[in-house]
Amino acid sequence: MSDILIVDDERDIRELVSDILEDEGFSTRLAGNSDECMSEINAEPPGLLILDIWLKDSRMDGIDILKAVKRDNPDVPVVIISGHGNIEIAVAAIKQGAYDFIEKPFNIDQLMVVIRRAMEASRLRRENSALKRREVTSSDMIGSSAAFRTMVGQLDKVTKSNGRVMLKGPAGSGKEIAARYIHAHSNRANAPFVTVNCAGIEPERVEEVLFGRESTERGVESGLLEQAHGGVVYFDEVADMPLGTQSKILRVLVDQQFQRVGGSDKVRVDLRVISSTNKDLDSEIRAERFREELYHRLNVVPIAVPSLEERREDIPVLADHFIEVCNSTQGLPQRDLSDEAVALMQTMQWPGNVRQLKNLVERVLILGDSSGPIEARELPSEEEKQSDDGRVVLSGALATLPLREAREAFEREYLLTQINRFGGNISRTASFVGMERSALHRKLKSLGVVTSTKAGARVAHVDDEATEAAE
């Protein structure tokens, strides 16, 4: 079991707490001021920190120490000791990330309850992140085609370095999963992986979201960059980053530091930067929508992520994998794939790549037959297939509807497909389909399309109640 570091300027108190904890089977270390405390933590982060708020003869008070611990060793739980009548300070400490506080004078039972709970919470958190990592490393990167193996070979080469990687590939091809693979196999695997959805941040909130904020009422709220300290920050779809944000990110990459909104101190962070794009950034630079200098900083090691059409031979293993995932996470039937279904899937167009395949598998398992192998007839027939001269071929069903209903049916199906293709992200769907975000929201409402979270992913579907009411 890891040990407990007790920091208090009163020798009697730290020795008393230490005696109690050692009687309970914990090992302890002691510190009487902030310097001793920081050198103990730097030598070896403890399993738990018990920290007095007021420290005499110290360069840092308890709150400063707490901030440093939450920044550099966020997994170490901190229990605050506060003097009687200092509840407000203790509450402020909790806002800064302390697990709990005990008020002096305290009794042994109270102390033990708080410590056991703090240790348990931190154990669960660590286990949880280990599980998440295992999920990514062992099961998520599926494939054996040549194109896939080439990519994995390149990912393996960059895991050991700290170089900035740019993943280039179409939407849904697995860029984020590739970034997570680099993280999980690097020496930063135990530190955070934080995704910055470049299109999704409102331009007026960019600084707050990335750099955090400081105010007297709410204390320090760390932004995404600070949350990623020691680990990896993943800029998803950098081409969608507004120009103003690009300059701010560039400055951070050059200076290696930033200021929180409302704060005056410089915050230094240690980050590995991975970014992704599905656009051709050279033409974005020529069109003056992307800053060339930022491109060169991000594009140190470019890695191509192949589209699903470039790795069609992986389709059967990927589909089997998604059937298994749907079975274990949602209890959907565990079915095989018939040879005809596999053949059809391997000849289809996949503009939404692996994400589209995953959604298709889920849809067939929900709507299709409940047992037996998946047959080709259960896969969506390509109703709105393009004819050779680019015109849309009308299927029987659509052709029998009045124009208004046919248009609605088409719009509903089209937008459902697009939203799911963009993983439920309305901003990106809006930008792809060429509508304003608010107009798209209105449209979806009128068509009865809603989004909800299913097995951790945002999915779009038709809200039956809304469409019935409209009819």
Ligand SMILES: Nc1ncnc2c1ncn2[C@@H]1O[C@H](COP(=O)(O)OP(=O)(O)OP(=O)(O)O)[C@@H](O)[C@H]1O
């Ligand atoms: N090789 C793979 N093995 C298993 N699942 C995969 C693989 N590649 C992609 N996926 C799955 O496909 C979906 C899309 O992948 P991901 O989000 O990584 O794509 P992306 O290229 O980052 O998409 P976008 O550009 O739209 O953000 C995810 O659910 C992911 O788990």
